[in-house]
Amino acid sequence: QVQLVQSGAEVKKPGASVTVSCKASAYTFTNYYIHWVRQAPGQGLEWMGRLNPNSGGTNYAQNFQGRVTITRDTSISTAYMELTGLTSADAAVYYCTREGAATGDHWGQGTLVTVSS
Amino acid sequence: SYELTQPPSVSVSPGQTARITCSGDTFPKKYAYWYQQKSGQAPVLVIYEDAKRPSGIPERFSGSSSGTMVTLTISGAQVEDEADYYCYSTDSSGNHRGVFGTGTKVTVL
Numbered sequence: 575q576v577q578l579v580q581s582g583a584e585v586k587k588p589g590a591s592v593t594v595s596c597k598a599s600a601y602t603f604t605n606y607y608i609h610w611v612r613q614a615p616g617q618g619l620e621w622m623g624r625l626n627p628n629s630g631g632t633n634y635a636q637n638f639q640g641r642v643t644i645t646r647d648t649s650i651s652t653a654y655m656e657l658t659g660l661t662s663a664d665a666a667v668y669y670c671t672r673e674g675a676a677t678g679d680h681w682g683q684g685t686l687v688t689v690s691s
Numbered sequence: 692s693y694e695l696t697q698p699p700s701v702s703v704s705p706g707q708t709a710r711i712t713c714s715g716d717t718f719p720k721k722y723a724y725w726y727q728q729k730s731g732q733a734p735v736l737v738i739y740e741d742a743k744r745p746s747g748i749p750e751r752f753s754g755s756s757s758g759t760m761v762t763l764t765i766s767g768a769q770v771e772d773e774a775d776y777y778c779y780s781t782d783s784s785g786n787h788r789g790v791f792g793t794g795t796k797v798t799v800l
Binding site: 609611618619620621624633634635636637669671675676677678679681682683684 | 692724726728733734735736739740743745775777779786787788789790791792793794
């Protein structure tokens with residue numbers, strides 16, 4: 575069955591960068607967009623951006639423009655989301671999700687990012 | 692920036708019908724998607740392209756669209772439907788920027 579498996583929890587200091595990975599399995603990675611979504615504690619879902627794994631093309635939310643970079647390694651069916659200049663406001667659970675038959679038809683398990691000095 | 696507006700909360704008795712609305716200026720030009728999120732879990736897609744139901748989603752979940760508002764309806768709500776629900780769509784910028792609604796807490800009691 576389709577699976578998206580994300581990397582483990584991270585603890586970062588303010589000003590640092592974090593990279594979260596999302597490994598896809600049981601489907602052709604390059605056929606479907608990957609989106610990144612985050613959720614701060616007690617808050618709603620926030621769309622960050624999406625990746626075309628075939629071309630490497632990306633679209634980013636205006637709120638994250640210049641701070642987020644989404645890339646991929648097609649040889650290992652893995653997408654990456656890097657967020658720079660971390661502040662306490664970036665503490666959240668980060669999810670990857672696939673745009674298959676529909677946007678968000680499969681989700682990763684989430685990666686908790688803690689930002690603390 | 693583009694926004695999708697939902698009511699903060701909806702309460703319903705078991706077996707009754709819950710309706711969750713989502714307002715946005717790019718409806719009906721852009722499709723709406725609905726996600727259910729239970730506490731501590733990843734979201735689950737329950738409706739896509741306004742009114743289509745993924746396999747495995749109970750028939751009591753349905754979606755509709757009218758003008759600049761889309762609606763998720765839970766007909767005969769069950770206790771296990773208690774969750775947060777989010778609508779999702781894209782803006783009209785041509786840059787495919789996604790946006791989630793503000794979220795609605797559905798309480799079944």
